[in-house]
Amino acid sequence: MRLTLEEFVGTIDGRLIVSCQAPTGHPLRDTPTIVRMAQAAARGGAVAIRCGxxxxxxxxxxxxxxxxxPVLxxxxxxxxxxxxxxxxxxxxxVIDAGAAVVASDGTRRPRPDGSDFADxxxxxHERGRLVLADVxxxxxxxxxxxxxxDLIATTLSGYTADSPQQNGPDLALVAALRKALPDKPIIAEGRYHAPEAAAAALADGATAVVVGTAITDPAWLTARFAAATTARQ
Structure with missing residues (x-):
């Protein structure tokens, strides 16, 4: 799928993107399951899917x-x-697989093939696709x-030595990016575990919000409920 930046932003503006992934060893880790996860997310109102x-x-x-x-x-x-x-x-x-947007590490750390993010x-862009920088x-x-x-995402906050280590989403980074890049689409991602947090990100200037674990991982959800019920005993 090819979209201009204006078309893609028009699709996601103020809306929800769902990340459909599962790590190695997880009960949901197979491609047919990821597909059903994505279909369910789209049916529920996700306007784009992040996967891979x-x-x-x-x-x-x-x-x-x-x-x-659209797929990121x-x-x-x-x-x-x-x-x-x-x-x-x-x-x-990823482009050959049909993605509208390529999501890639946008930090300045060395890449394994010796390239840099600009490459x-x-x-x-040579193939008419957009690029989302995870920073x-x-x-x-x-x-x-x-x-x-084309777009900047807060995905890696909390996962590098230079970023704050915290349990919740980095709303301060959303606000800082919006201030520094007033015309650039900013995607809030990373530890958005409640609808209220997603709404707060939009209020702080995010163009859209990516939610993964809190929607697509029943093991994580079950563990939260199990911990709450155990605590009462």
Missing amino acids: GVGGVPDVAAVCEAVDV GLTKDGTEGVYITPTVAAARA IVTAA STAEEGIAAAAAGA
């Missing part, structure tokens, strides 16, 4: 076939350093925007 992760290109391709909403595609290679769509080859593979942007700080977001990112 350890399921990589097969997940992206299958979800693109199964839903009528990514791959994950490991859990340390730059692992979200870390190479130009990975970005091209990811060039590869995607952890306002400075990284500003640099990613200068490198050509």
